[in-house]
Amino acid sequence: MTLLLSHYNYWIVVALMMIGFFIVIAQGNLVKKLVGLNIFQTSVFILYISSGKVTGGSAPILQDGITIYSNPLPHVLILTAIVVGIATTALGLALVIRIKKAYGTIEESEIQQRDHTC
Amino acid sequence: MDAVDVAFTEAAVGSGISPLLMLLTVALVGRREKHSPSRNIPALILVTITGALLVIGTLSMPEFGSANAPANTHVSPRYIGQSADEIGIPNIVTSVLASYRGFDTFGEVAVVFTAGIGVLTLLMLKPSGSQTPVISGAHKHKILRIVSKILIPPILLFALYVQFHGEYGPGGGFQAGVIFAAAIILYTMFFGVDLAQQVVSSALLRILAAFGVLLYGSVGLVSMLNGGDFLDYSVLAENPVTGQHIGIIIIELGVGITVAAVMVMIFYCFASQVNNSAETDE
Numbered sequence: 001m002t003l004l005l006s007h008y009n010y011w012i013v014v015a016l017m018m019i020g021f022f023i024v025i026a027q028g029n030l031v032k033k034l035v036g037l038n039i040f041q042t043s044v045f046i047l048y049i050s051s052g053k054v055t056g057g058s059a060p061i062l063q064d065g066i067t068i069y070s071n072p073l074p075h076v077l078i079l080t081a082i083v084v085g086i087a088t089t090a091l092g093l094a095l096v097i098r099i100k101k102a103y104g105t106i107e108e109s110e111i112q113q114r115d116h117t118c
Numbered sequence: 119m120d121a122v123d124v125a126f127t128e129a130a131v132g133s134g135i136s137p138l139l140m141l142l143t144v145a146l147v148g149r150r151e152k153h154s155p156s157r158n159i160p161a162l163i164l165v166t167i168t169g170a171l172l173v174i175g176t177l178s179m180p181e182f183g184s185a186n187a188p189a190n191t192h193v194s195p196r197y198i199g200q201s202a203d204e205i206g207i208p209n210i211v212t213s214v215l216a217s218y219r220g221f222d223t224f225g226e227v228a229v230v231f232t233a234g235i236g237v238l239t240l241l242m243l244k245p246s247g248s249q250t251p252v253i254s255g256a257h258k259h260k261i262l263r264i265v266s267k268i269l270i271p272p273i274l275l276f277a278l279y280v281q282f283h284g285e286y287g288p289g290g291g292f293q294a295g296v297i298f299a300a301a302i303i304l305y306t307m308f309f310g311v312d313l314a315q316q317v318v319s320s321a322l323l324r325i326l327a328a329f330g331v332l333l334y335g336s337v338g339l340v341s342m343l344n345g346g347d348f349l350d351y352s353v354l355a356e357n358p359v360t361g362q363h364i365g366i367i368i369i370e371l372g373v374g375i376t377v378a379a380v381m382v383m384i385f386y387c388f389a390s391q392v393n394n395s396a397e398t399d400e
Contacts, residue, residue: 003177010176018169026161029151031143038136045128049121054190055183059120060210061287062202068185070120071194072210076219079127079211080226083292083377086131086139087233090384093143094240097391100147107152 009050016043028108030096034089041085048074122288123211126280130293134300135381138307142388146395206359207285207366215290216366220349223369224334227376231331234380238324241387266304273301281374282367291370295377302378303385311389323383330376334369341365 016039023036052071060072100106103114180187197214205213215223277298284290306314338349346353351365 006181007176007179009182010179011173014169014172014176017172018165021168022161022165025164026158031140031147032151035140045124049119049124050182051180051187051189052121052194053119053183054185057120057185059122059288060198061122062208062210069198069210071190072197072214073194074189075121075124075211076215078121079124079290079292080215080223082124082127082131083296084226084229084233086136087230087380087384089136090139090388091233091236091240093139094237094384094387096143097146097388098240105152106147110152 009046013043013047013050016040016046030099030106030108031093033108034092034096037092038085038089041081045078045081048078123209123290123293126288126293127296130296130300134296134303135385138303138385139388142392145392146388204359205362205366207363209285209287209289211288212284212290212366212370213362216369217349217351217362220338220351220365220369223373224338224349227331227334227373230380231327231376234327234383237384237387241391263308266308270301270305273304274298277301277378281370284370285363285366291373292377294370295374296381298374298378299381299385302382306382306385306389311386311393315386318382320383320386323379323386326375326379327383330372330374330379333372333375337365337368337372 020036020038020040020043023039024033027033027036052074054068054070057068057070058066060069060075062069096106099111103111105111105114180189184190197210197218201207201210201213201218205217207213277294280289280297281291281294284294302314302318305317337351337354341350341353342348344353349365349369351362352358354361354364
């Protein structure tokens with residue numbers, strides 16, 4: 001029971017990560033694959049942020065009278081990663097649009113079929 | 119989990135930009151999925167095994183909220199303890215982002231810039247053929263249009279506040295850039311890409327995107343010329359703390375400009391694709 005209370009954050013992360021992973025490998029639709037990758041990415045964000053939490057700590061903005069702060073380093077890494085993540089997602093979506101134009105489909109199986117017949 | 123800056127960024131990105139890009143893509147590639155042969159069972163088995171292994175791995179991880187976890191014992195006590203004297207600004211996240219890990223952030227900005235170039239290469243903006251710009255988008259919805267007209271100026275002001283208040287409260291260049299871009303994207307949604315391009319042309323956006331990265335890098339070069347290391351702001355002024363302030367304000371400005379310009383540029387590319395495909399359909 002104590003294990004459940006002290007490690008639940010990791011299990012939420014693992015659950016989210018596996019949902020994302022499942023979507024990436026099981027779905028043939030490229031947009032859905034990108035959604036899966038985004039869920040996977042979010043789980044990594046939560047892993048980092050939760051590892052920086054200190055019980056009883058405050059947000060890392062210096063103020064008089066506060067002695068315990070949460071770890072600022074994961075916050076820095078993740079806030080830049082979020083913006084980079086949306087930029088790279090946009091790049092992925094742009095690739096999907098070009099694939100749709102070139103192949104007329106965004107289903108992985110049909111794309112492979114057309115590659116083999118050519 | 120005390121991560122105010124992260125929450126801020128995620129709220130701005132998640133509400134302002136990423137769902138729009140997803141919806142625009144779905145509008146372009148069709149909303150129906152073809153039924154493909156299912157491979158759910160092997161995928162499910164693989165995912166369950168991987169998940170179980172990961173859960174076993176987490177058993178030896180430090181407890182949630184533990185102050186003695188390895189992540190919280192190495193560099194972060196120094197950031198929390200020394201940054202007030204070394205950098206002199208209250209928001210530790212900003213001082214780590216802009217000063218201690220300034221080189222890392224430079225890389226991130228470069229990645230955002232590169233992704234913007236990539237999108238631009240893939241979905242080239244075509245100059246609009248008609249001389250008179252066409253009003254497109256959700257212009258017909260009167261209530262939405264008027265509400266958004268009232269909202270756009272406060273959003274722009276708020277973005278500037280977030281940009282320049284990032285040292286004292288949650289905020290900074292990344293958040294401000296995204297919020298600023300969201301305001302222009304709102305305008306684009308109501309009046310179409312053609313009219314929005316008259317306000318902020320894509321040529322200007324390309325210049326601004328490059329200018330932000332250049333501004334960031336040149337701060338690093340100036341500190342090298344002053345005898346310090348790359349991105350060491352202490353040498354920018356007589357007093358090291360003042361130098362840090364100047365450096366952080368300038369590089370946050372560079373980050374904000376690049377992020378805002380790249381986000382708007384990406385949105386223009388996607389939106390003009392939707393317009394083009396609508397024209398060819400007709």
